[in-house]
Amino acid sequence: MEITIYKPLSPLLKAYIDCFYILTRQPEELPNTYLTFPSMHHIVCLYADAVTEINNELISIHHESNGILQSRIVGKFSKAVCARYEGPISEITTLFKPLAVNAFLPSPLKDFVNEHFSVFNPYPDFLPAMRKIQDIPILSEKVEAMEAYWISKYQGFQHPFLPSILDEMTNSEAQERSITAICKSNAISRQTLYQHFDRYLCKTPSEFRKIIRFRRAINTHRLDIDQHSLTTLSLLADYFDQSHMIRDFKELTGYTPKYFFNRISHLGDGSVNWLFL
Structure with a gap:
């Protein structure tokens, strides 16, 4: 292949x-x-x-x-x-x-x-x-x-709040805010936020945030020339602690971070990440 x-x-x-x-x-x-x-x-x-x-x-x-x-x-x-x-x-x-x-x-x-x-x-x-x-x-x-x-087929995409919310959620330098705080600053309800995430992303805000952390951990580990410990990696990827990272990895992949990182393959520039069986 x-x-x-x-x-x-x-x-x-x-x-x-x-x-x-x-x-x-x-x-x-x-x-x-x-x-x-x-x-x-x-x-x-x-x-x-x-x-x-x-x-x-x-x-x-x-x-x-x-x-x-x-x-x-x-x-x-x-x-x-x-x-x-x-x-x-x-x-x-x-x-x-x-x-x-x-x-x-x-x-x-x-x-x-x-x-x-x-x-x-x-x-x-x-x-x-x-x-x-x-x-x-x-x-x-x-x-x-x-x-x-x-x-x-390009026709652009305009939305009153989703682009700015995604920019905040994906910005590794920004302090993570709760979903409630994000809704309050954008003058929208949680229901409205969840409806628009579902309509345009087919995910909930909490699912999307979990995937952001997971993908940030993969990219940080792939580029990690200093070979940080999993504890340090969990903090760099914006997990609360190593236990939080382990819990999310098991939910998303079925594996612990240690096993996952020993088996994952990065294809091309790292845009594609597969684990071959």
Whole structure:
């Protein structure tokens, strides 16, 4: 299995898309199985000549010469999900930053997400255009065409309070405030905040904050040349203490931080983090 990661070239898309990656598998390869974990990204995946099946927490993707393009959007799940690839696979995936996918949709994200691996077809021309992109043989040209499509669908995203709240929640330098305090400073009720998180992020504020800490811990550990202890890492990632980090890691991954960090694989620039089984 080979994964190639591309950063957007468009100045516009750089503000909305973290990266694209293209995954390819050859017919002779043995199956690959890995765990993927909750993320702040919303991820649009395209699979050519493949069948995707969902069974509880297992997503199975296997080759089938059916001429069909499968399109899925990922981002609703709140704990580890197992993915298994079998046979030759050609996949192209777009990783949207938090809230960003809403700038390219005709209506709020919630209208397109009803499970953690939802079928995704937001426009009448989406699947035909994606089919043509998948048929492009040169990977860099495939990504250029993908960029052009998303630019053609750009309509911006304006919201009275979500962008500023997310900026505060994701700012590692800002002092963490309670959800109640955030609501008070934005003159909104908790119910309103939860409704808008659900509509545009498909997560609750508390789930989103938990994922922020988890992803901050992963990135801090990946870049940690000083090899900090788990106690220090928990503080750097804004956990209350090491016990808090252990509890959240077990909930999100099923593993302790020590086991998780010994097994996790960082792909590309670290945008993709999988644990191979």
